[in-house]
Amino acid sequence: MRSWAMPLCFDLDGTLGHFSSGFVLLREALGSLWGVAPTAEELGRCGGSTDWEIVDELHRMRFGLGLSETGYAEYERVCVARFQTAFGPGGLAPAAYVGILEGLHRLAARHRVWLVSGNAPALLAFKAAALGVDPAIPLLGSLPRHGRVDLIRRALEGCPGPHLYIGDRPHDLAAAQQAGVPFLGIGGAVPGLHPVLDTDAEADHLVRAVEALLAGNGPTAP
Numbered sequence: 151m152r153s154w155a156m157p158l159c160f161d162l163d164g165t166l167g168h169f170s171s172g173f174v175l176l177r178e179a180l181g182s183l184w185g186v187a188p189t190a191e192e193l194g195r196c197g198g199s200t201d202w203e204i205v206d207e208l209h210r211m212r213f214g215l216g217l218s219e220t221g222y223a224e225y226e227r228v229c230v231a232r233f234q235t236a237f238g239p240g241g242l243a244p245a246a247y248v249g250i251l252e253g254l255h256r257l258a259a260r261h262r263v264w265l266v267s268g269n270a271p272a273l274l275a276f277k278a279a280a281l282g283v284d285p286a287i288p289l290l291g292s293l294p295r296h297g298r299v300d301l302i303r304r305a306l307e308g309c310p311g312p313h314l315y316i317g318d319r320p321h322d323l324a325a326a327q328q329a330g331v332p333f334l335g336i337g338g339a340v341p342g343l344h345p346v347l348d349t350d351a352e353a354d355h356l357v358r359a360v361e362a363l364l365a366g367n368g369p370t371a372p
């Protein structure tokens with residue numbers, strides 16, 4: 151029986167796999183809409199971690215005013231088209247973290263699992279499908295005027311804890327801390343006292359680490 155009271159929220163990029171040229175495609179998508187693509191340096195100056203935050207910041211740098219919802223929808227449409235072309239048949243393939251993905255699906259049989267990601271919703275749907283995520287798992291992508299912590303809070307709304315956020319970057323840890331949710335790290339890019347699994351961890355490792363956190367046993371070695 152599923153434990154609906156315990157939503158487990160997974161980030162996507164770097165947590166379930168990666169799409170190597172993702173930021174290039176984001177810049178190209180904006181270039182096709184804005185005339186000239188934002189530079190890698192401009193992208194690097196963005197402080198946000200969600201598509202809404204990043205595209206809004208780049209829009210302010212370029213045009214001196216914030217992004218509109220229409221502008222965000224245009225970005226989403228063009229960016230998904232870029233990904234569909236780049237990662238379509240005969241093209242690039244994402245790197246899938248097979249054990250983590252298998253563990254996610256095992257956990258989804260017992261818990262409420264969400265993907266809570268900084269990708270725009272249609273891009274998140276494309277990437278989740280490309281990584282073979284069960285379409286029954288709900289997705290919550292980047293919404294206008296929402297940061298990552300707002301997205302996590304939205305996924306947890308009305309669901310009493312304990313909860314968990316699983317991510318790969320310091321911004322994921324910071325959002326989990328702001329939301330008051332325990333954190334499990336994936337990969338080597340998120341230092342801290344929380345438990346961490348390698349990207350090539352087996353499904354059993356993920357399930358055990360998550361169950362230990364939910365049981366309140368604190369950090370565990372993978």
Ligand SMILES: [Mg+2]
Nearest residue numbers: 161163164318
């Ligand atoms: Mg990530």
